[in-house]
Amino acid sequence: MFAVDHAATALIVKRRYPSVPLAPILVSVQAMELAWVGLNYLGIERTTTEATVRSVADVHLAYMPYSHSVVTASAAALLAWLILEKGFGRVALGRAIGLGIVSHLILDLATHAHDIVLSPGWSTPKLGLGLYEAAPIVAFVVEFLYGIFCWYVYGGSWGLLAFICVGNLANLSFLSPGIPGPEGYLAGRPTLLVTVIFVQIVVTLVAVGALARRRTGSTTNGQ
Numbered sequence: 001m002f003a004v005d006h007a008a009t010a011l012i013v014k015r016r017y018p019s020v021p022l023a024p025i026l027v028s029v030q031a032m033e034l035a036w037v038g039l040n041y042l043g044i045e046r047t048t049t050e051a052t053v054r055s056v057a058d059v060h061l062a063y064m065p066y067s068h069s070v071v072t073a074s075a076a077a078l079l080a081w082l083i084l085e086k087g088f089g090r091v092a093l094g095r096a097i098g099l100g101i102v103s104h105l106i107l108d109l110a111t112h113a114h115d116i117v118l119s120p121g122w123s124t125p126k127l128g129l130g131l132y133e134a135a136p137i138v139a140f141v142v143e144f145l146y147g148i149f150c151w152y153v154y155g156g157s158w159g160l161l162a163f164i165c166v167g168n169l170a171n172l173s174f175l176s177p178g179i180p181g182p183e184g185y186l187a188g189r190p191t192l193l194v195t196v197i198f199v200q201i202v203v204t205l206v207a208v209g210a211l212a213r214r215r216t217g218s219t220t221n222g223q
């Protein structure tokens with residue numbers, strides 16, 4: 001799933017746990033991706049591209065068993081929950097952070113090509129519904145609707161809705177081989193690709209966090 005819609009997921013978690021500040025929830029929903037960025041920079045995980053990149057199907061998340069595996073993501077979520085709720089007595093915070101971490105795994109499984117392993121050390125099976133490969137335009141529509149759904153559940157402002165819409169539309173060329181876009185420059189430049197995604201993560205988290213301060217159609221004042 002693209003960065004803007006992972007960030008939007010924090011809105012649902014915030015709605016469920018209104019006493020928890022939004023900032024740690026925003027970090028939790030992208031914890032797996034931030035780990036992926038760091039591990040790619042360190043050369044521990046690996047991303048490759050086709051000779052030409054026309055869509056997300058030409059980018060291969062070739063090796064990411066630590067940041068994106070069922071076991072590591074579930075264990076991280078469980079550990080965060082245990083430490084915060086059982087260790088520090090922060091019940092709502094522990095549940096919100098655990099849910100935020102595991103949401104990333106579930107959303108990636110629903111959209112990614114077959115590139116998510118069960119655990120480090122196991123190269124097969126590789127999980128992922130394969131939307132990005134088989135039907136990228138369907139993925140675009142599903143992600144767009146999901147982002148709007150998150151905004152609706154939260155009762156967000158029009159500015160937040162506008163950002164979610166623009167953030168999704170910005171991905172259109174990346175999800176459509178027929179629509180040229182800046183993704184062509186990423187061919188053979190995996191480090192640049194990782195940096196572009198890192199910037200997207202930061203921009204979308206900061207923007208969603210800032211725009212979520214104001215709500216419409218809600219009886220509670222979020223922060």
Ligand SMILES: [Zn+2]
Nearest residue numbers: 001032033108
């Ligand atoms: Zn991911």
